[in-house]
Amino acid sequence: MNRMKTFDDIESALAQSYLGLLAAQPRRPLTLFAPRRIGKTFFLDHDLAPVAQQSGFLTIYADLWLNKSAPLEAINHALEEVLDTLQVPSSAVGRAAKTPVTKVSILGSGIELGEEPSPRPLPDKPALRLDALVTRLAAKYQGKLLLMLDEVQALADVPDGVDVIAALRAVLYTKRKVLHAVFTGSSQEGLAVLMTSVGSPMYQFAQILTFPSLGxxxxxxxxxxxxxxxxxxxxxxxxxxxxxxxxxxxxxxxxxxxxxxxxxxxxxxxxxxxxxxSSDAQMSLWGALLNGCSAFDQGVLVAVAQGLPPLSAQTLRELAAIPGANPTIGKVRTALSNLKRAGILTKAGAGTVVDDPLFAEYLAKRRIASRANAGKP
Ligand SMILES: Nc1ncnc2c1ncn2[C@@H]1O[C@H](COP(=O)(O)OP(=O)(O)O)[C@@H](O)[C@H]1O
Ligand SMILES: [Mg+2]
The missing domain is CATH 1.10.8 (Helicase, Ruva Protein; domain 3)
Structure with missing residues (x-):
């Protein structure tokens, strides 16, 4: 039996089943949830996009985590790039052939080419631009579009995240005949904020599925x-x-x-x-990750890894041993949110845990007020 083939078939079956769910409820984007580094992006790129393309979709991908400061602009940018690739003829000959001859040069013997065909400019307002881009792409491509938005929980961290969701929701509704969407998310907490905040348009909007781990x-x-x-x-x-x-x-x-x-x-x-x-390479990787955090954040991180409730009196007492710390509940909260934003800590069930279980083991063996941390700002 050819194992690799079986492996690919199974992945494709998963991709197929997602496309089936989308076809049944095109207005509701699928949101695939799994922790970091489980293989979501790999799946979008390696399995879902090819399967969708085979089914006639044009696929568009944007990473919202990498473009946190301007998520809607990032989505529009991805759409524009795909539109460009549809519009640019494959060769200069193609380009010239598309341009109608408008006049014959009197002085020279050659002919002059007319202007490049220029469509109406796109609207500047991002929400309108999104709508216009989807319309143009669908018209040019003459088929369905699959918008893949990676790490959507990033929208929970930006002030206009709810507006972005409203814009997405609107375009997914008005363009439901041509546009489908798949989101991924790796923070339960971030997704929960997005999905359940009262009055948020995301409420009852996306279908959340647990993205399965490999076996x-x-x-x-x-x-x-x-x-x-x-x-x-x-x-x-x-x-x-x-x-x-x-x-x-x-x-x-x-x-x-x-x-x-x-x-x-x-x-x-x-x-x-x-x-x-315990290899040198792993130790120095973790050391670097730790040194990227302030001494206080490192202390809070070690406390979490050791299973101490981070806001407890005991944790505060231990944190007080970090030079210049003067720990308060407020400072611990800030440290927790710094560490979550960096993806080092993650919400799991009722509590907060270190995202990487191996890193957690390494941290648990350290001391909260480690000598190595002393003197770091
Ligand atoms: N199905 C797979 N088979 C082999 N390697 C995989 C597979 N899925 C993911 N990987 C590997 O794991 C790494 C992390 O996957 P990635 O898709 O970036 O995770 P996520 O997007 O969930 O954070 C990738 O760089 C890739 O090398
Ligand atoms: Mg990813």
């Missing part, structure tokens, strides 16, 4: 490759699964881990993991 279809090819490189050696499937769960179902991390095990020829996956997390 054996991802792990088996890794194990197969390992055995190919090390004939006679095998990785235990149950161990692989257990460790994949331990690393939070992050495929890139798992691949790196198996690569590291392969270079040492180790087959014990748990041993491989403990070597991997």
């Amino acid at each position: 054996d279809d991802f792990l088996q090819p890794l194990a197969n490759h390992f055995s190919k490189v090390h004939p006679g050696k095998q990785l235990d499937r149950a161990e692989l699964r257990a460790v994949f769960m331990k690393v939070g179902f992050k495929p890139a991390l798992m691949r790196d881990l198996v690569k590291a095990m392969s270079s040492e020829g180790i087959t014990d996956v748990h041993l491989g993991l403990s070597r991997y997390v």
Whole structure:
């Protein structure tokens, strides 16, 4: 049996099922939720877009996390780029051929070409521009459009996020015959703010689905490759699964881990993991991540990793040992929101946890008022 083929088929089946849901309720964007680095963007790019294209969609992608300051402009920019690629003829010959000859030069022997055809300028107001761009794209392409917006919870952090959602909702309604949308999100908290804020147009708008983590279809090819490189050696499937769960179902991390095990020829996956997390490379990565935070934020982070309630009296007492800290509940709250915004902490159920379970283990072994933190602003 060809495993890679099975793997691709399964991914395509997931993409197909999402397209089916969209067809049933075109006005309601699908929102795929999963923690960071689980594979959402990879899925959009590698599976959903190709499957949608095969079904006749023109796909447009925008990352709202990377364009937090101006999300609607980022969406419009993505639409304009796609529109440009539809409009630019594939060669200069094509361009000339599209331009009608308006006059014959008297002095020269050649002919002069007329102006490039220029459509009416697009409206400047972003919401109107969005509508106009969708209209133009649909007219040019003469088929359906799939708008893929990555990390939509970024809209919860911007002052005009609700307006952006209102604009999206309006265009998805008026253009429902030609426009479908898929969103992704990686913060439960951010999505909850978006979805449930009373009066927000997002309320009862998007259909939220949990984006599934990868399983054996991802792990088996890794194990197969390992055995190919090390004939006679095998990785235990149950161990692989257990460790994949331990690393939070992050495929890139798992691949790196198996690569590291392969270079040492180790087959014990748990041993491989403990070597991997204590490697110099990993230590310096985590050290750098930690040093990007203030001493106080580092202290709060370590407290969370150790399972202390961050606003408790005990945490405040321990934080007081950080030179110049003078901890208050307000300062801890600020630190928590800094760490969440940086994607280091994340909301899980009723509490707040370190997003990366391996980083959490590393942090839990540190002290809240670590000597290494002293003197950092
Ligand atoms: N189905 C997959 N097969 C193999 N590798 C994957 C797969 N999905 C994701 N990855 C790897 O994991 C990394 C993180 O995935 P990404 O899509 O960026 O996560 P997310 O968007 O959820 O944060 C990618 O760089 C990619 O290398
Ligand atoms: Mg992503």
